[in-house]
Each structure stands twice: as structure tokens, then as C-alpha cells.
Amino acid sequence: MKTSYKKISEKLIESLLFVSSMVTSLTVILIVIFLFKEGLSVFNETPVEAGNVIAVNKKNPLSSLSSEQIKNIFDQKITHWNEVAGSKDSILLFRLEDISNYYTDEQIGENFEHLPECISKVVDSIPGILAFFPEKYLSKNFHGKKIEFNKIALKEFFLGKEWFPTAQPAAQLGVLPLILGTLWVSFGAILLALPLGLAAAIYMSEIAKPKVRNVMKPLIELLAGIPSVVYGFFGLVVIVPLIQKLFDLPVGETGLAGSIVLGIMALPTIITISEDAMRNTPRAMKEASLALGASKWQTIYKIVIPYSISGITAGAILGIGRAIGETMAVLMVTGNAAVIPHSILEPMRTIPATIAAELGEAPDGGLHFKALFALGCILFIITLCINLIVEYVSGRKTHKAH
């Protein structure tokens, strides 16, 4: 009787554990599905905001315009139609508010009832016109040619060099500068934090006296408790001017400033986890090494580090994870210019900073909103790749050690 009761309770606990692990994995899967569903829908959108029309004169041989060409035309970098395989005329831009240059308020009508007709006439009369206006003012017998847009292509999204998600009339969604910015900043952070963190961990676990260690460890753990905004502010006020002076740069908000701040933020994770792993090296192994005549340093790098390599890599992964996903501190110190960086001493814009800065104002469900979700997908894929690589590498190392 008693044993069967025991069996039932054990089964119950087992199923409870099963359910909770299932719920966790399901949540993760659901989040990923949601992220990708929203993110991938950006490729069903056209770069011109819904509800707007871009039209040209009927006689213009032009068939299509890329969003980049539209931006250059509206920025007046392209001023002649033959630069984009159109007619021989120079381009005349027409926005809705320009209608008052052509028609009086009476002609347009009190409630804009004649506006569609007026627009149609303007587009018909000027051969070089490029008109941009809301779709609701598109006349039923419109005399111009509406330009159709292709959906946003994978290639222009990933290889586009310009990020102007709110540009009118055509948004520029090139994420290459953002991806490169993220990689530069995170790579720099790890390059700074890993050697420093490892050195501190080795010192604390192997060399430091217990008294020193008891002071140092809580101090380093305190670093992890500082909010990231505080790191960001510290970076902006202290590190940014320092970098500017040190390298004699016109501007101090650079990728390097971001790397340093992120490096400091990743340190406690790397130090605590790898130190714990090193302290778990069996005493017998260390003593055997010392007994064989190896010096302290030889013991550290022949015995302690190989033994704790999986813990060290775990610390490094979590450190990188914090660096890549960190938002606020980076937002404040890297300058956020969406240009393709050529060195770490230039302003950069990272993916998390972009999402944090723009999501609050992006209209719900619009093109910009979806593009930010697509950025989230890219970030997810980057961290997934890093995890897989590190796991593969550390798996091979432990295999060798055995």
C-alpha cells in the first residue's frame, strides 16, 4: 500500500517536472514563431506607405522606380528623368500641399471635393512631374500613370546600405550597417572583456589569498547589479570625451566607446562563471601536478584551464549574449549613425539600440514596425549562431581532454 502511494507521488512529481519543462520550451518556441511571423511579413510590404500614390505624367516612358531612386529624387540628388531611364524632361516634384500653387481654394472646393480632379489635371499638364499624394485623392479617371512598386526584396533588405525607416515617400530599409555595427561593437567588447575577465578569474581562484578574494568577489559581483542606464551615462560623460582626446577624433561617440562599456558590463558574468568552474578543479589533480614538479603557472594552464574549459566557455557565451543584446548603454554612447563602419573609431548603430529607439513611435502593424521585428529575427539568428559555434568548439575540446 505504502509503496504504491510512493509510486503515485513519484509519478506525480515526474509529470509536474515534465509539464513545467514543456511549458518553458513551448513558450520559447511560441516567442520565436511570433517574432518570425511579424518579422517575415515585412517582405509582403511595398516601401511606399499604404494609402499613398506616386504618379507620373502619362507620356513618361518610365515603368518602375526603386525606393532608393525615389529617395534620391525627393532629396534632389536626381533632378533629370533620363538618369532613371525616363523621359527627357527635368523632374518636377509635386506634394499635396503644392496644389495651392496651381489652384485657388475656391477651385479646390471647401471640402476638397474637386481636389482629385485638380491633381489629375496638374499631373496631366506637366510632362516632368512626379506626384506624391494620398490614395483617397486619386481621381476615378486619373490622367497620369501610377507607379507600381515591388515588394521589399530579401537582397535589398540585407544588403541595402541606408536605414531611413521613416523617409517619405519611400522608406529605406537597408540593415547592413546595423548588422555590421552590432558585430563590430560586440566583437570589440569580447576582445576587451575576455582576456581581462579570464586573468581576473585565474587570479581569484588560484593565486589570491582568501582575504583578498573575499573582498574582490563581492565587489565584482556588484558590477552586475548596476543598471545599464548608469553604465550608459558613465560612458557618455567619461569614456566618450576620453576616447575623443586620446585618439584626437572629431567625435567621441564611437564603436569603441560602446565596446568598452559593454566589455565592463560583460566582465562580472565572465569572471564569476569561469572562476567557479576553475575552483571546481579537483584538489587531487592540482596536487598531483604540483607533486610532479610542475610550477604554479604550469599547473594553471595545463590542469586548471583545460579542466574548466566548458565553464569558461559558458561564461564567455553569457558574456557575449549580454553584449549583443544590450540596448540602453549602447544607445547612449555609440552615436547611432547608420553608416557602414570602416573602423571601430567611427559612430555605429546597433540592432538592439535601433529597436529600442524606434519601436515606441512606429505605428502599430506598419512597415516600420514589421521591419523592426525583422531586425529582432536577425538578432536572434546571430545569437543562435554564436551559441552553436561555441557549443561545437567546447564540445570538441572536452572530447580531446578525455
Place this chain on the structure above:
Amino acid sequence: MKTKTILVAIAFSLSTILQAQKLKGSDTVLPLAQKEAESYMKANKTAKLTVIGGGSGVGLAALIDGTTDIAMSSRKMKMTEKIKLSDAGKAGKETIIAMDALAVVVNPENKVSQLTRDQIESIFTGKTKNWKDVGGDDMQIVVYSRESSSGTYEFFKEHVMSNKNYASSVLSMPATGSIIQSISQTKGAIGYVGYAYVEKEVKALKVSFDKGKNFIGPSMETAKNKTYPIIRPLYYYYLSSSEKAVKPFVDFCLSAEGQKIVEEVGYVPLTK
């Protein structure tokens, strides 16, 4: 007995929270709306107002969803937002409650003290890259701007840069405070901030919108008499269906007392 009074008190405070009118939106309008709401509540003991920031876009989205009574905005409602609102079967009303002057600011060590609109456009679109081209020292121009989601960003683009896009090398900062901090520590910097934020750490430039004939610096007087050209309206948006409920507060903001608060906060009162 005691518990009963407590219960009644809780119920009463709950009901006032539920009745409280919500204002949500632009962080530029936020300090002004907070002050206005405070004095309005002092004058009307029964009134309850809650003011929340988040950005113009957030406020307008909340108005469309029906989760706020008044949306504060530092820009006009966009076409897409208007379409969404009418799709939801609602009609919006717009009230200008104050004006805000934008100052073009540089580092105090910079020799340049005035720029024409064309020069500003050329700097922000990335055509002019060195201060020596606009009468300053031989020094690279570092352009600071707000994030693309900010209402200030849009306004500056429309009214100063004749609708051209910013250069992609422009540094975008998350808040006005960080723009001022960065400009005060970068010699070649230029940026724009609300007039209320101009402090000693930065120098406000005189600007000319008539091709260099008159250069005018930002001040309360020049903004009030509209000689300073970079000035924008700040808006309240509300649904026409809830006009009756929100009108008293909106009217208070437009009254002489409300407009006095506008000036105290550092914005420009409306002139008739």
C-alpha cells in the same frame, strides 16, 4: 466601523482613478501638460488627470485604440494615422495649445554664430562637411539629431531641410539631454533642441530664412512676435465623441492662466 470607512475610501479612490482622464504622448509636451494638469486639478477639486509620456506616435496610437482621452503630439497627425482613425469609425479634433521654438545649437567654442537656412540644410544633408565652408575654423562638422521616431526630427526635416533626408552619417541621440551633453563636449558639433532646453553649455545660433538678409536668434520675444523662423505648434488630439468631457481642460490650457504656464515651462504662448 473602521474597516467600513477604509473600504469606502478605497472604493472612492478607485472610482476617481477610473474617472481620471488620461493624457498620453509626446515627451516634448509632457512637462507642459503636467504643469497644466496640476494647476487645473488645484482649481477643480473633482477633476482627475493622469499624464503619461511615451512619444507622439504612442499617444496617437492610444487615441485610436481608445486607451487615452487626449493625445499630446509635437507633430501633426500623419495620413496613415488619420486613415486608421476613420477606419475605427472615430473622428478626431485638433487643438494647438502652445508653440515651441527650436534652437540650432553648437559648441560654445565655435566661432560661427549665424547660419542661413540653406547652410543648415546643406550641413544636415551632409553636403557641407567642414566648418570653414560656413565661416568657421578648419574643423569637421559633427551633426547630432534626435531619433527618427521623434516629432522634433520630422519637424526639423520638413521646415528647415525642405523635406530632404538627413545624411546617414548623422549621429542620432535618444534624448534632448544627451544632445546637449554631446554638443558641449564635441568642438565641431551642431544639433537642434527645444528653446526651453538651451543652457550655458551650448550656443544657440542666429538663423536667417531670407537668404542672409536678417539673422535672428531664438528668444522669448522673437518667438512671440514670430520673427524667429523655426517655431512649431504643439497639439492636443481628442475624439469628437469625448469632446464634452475633455473640453474644460483644453479650454483651461488655452486660457490666459494656462498660457502663462506655457511661458513658465519655456514654450511660446499662443498669440492672437
